[in-house]
Amino acid sequence: GAMPDVADKDGWRALHFAALVASEGCVRALLEAGAEKAVFTENADQQYPKAPVDLVDANKPFAPECRRLLVLDPATQSLTNAARDKASRAAEAARRSKAAAAREMSRGGAGSFKL
Numbered sequence: 001g002a003m004p005d006v007a008d009k010d011g012w013r014a015l016h017f018a019a020l021v022a023s024e025g026c027v028r029a030l031l032e033a034g035a036e037k038a039v040f041t042e043n044a045d046q047q048y049p050k051a052p053v054d055l056v057d058a059n060k061p062f063a064p065e066c067r068r069l070l071v072l073d074p075a076t077q078s079l080t081n082a083a084r085d086k087a088s089r090a091a092e093a094a095r096r097s098k099a100a101a102a103r104e105m106s107r108g109g110a111g112s113f114k115l
Helices: 014-020 024-032 052-059 064-070 081-106
Strands: none
Touching (some): 014 064
């Protein structure tokens, strides 16, 4: 079967792209195929990690059914704070790791080439 949660290098999954264009049919099909709602982008250039529901909210606020499909907690109509906090901590750790690797490379550390 399909693997709906495969991510690219920035953590974007098919559900992120379906949410970005507020495609209710695609969102529904991906969720039925087992896509996880609490997945976040990992792009270090972003202020905070984005969940699919964030993309619907930012780009298509008039897509209430798509948003309803993507929320984790229907009582609050949002992602749980714990899920968002976990993703934020992971993104911050990734940014630090990337910065440390860049510093190491600039000092001629492991993995750099000198001629």
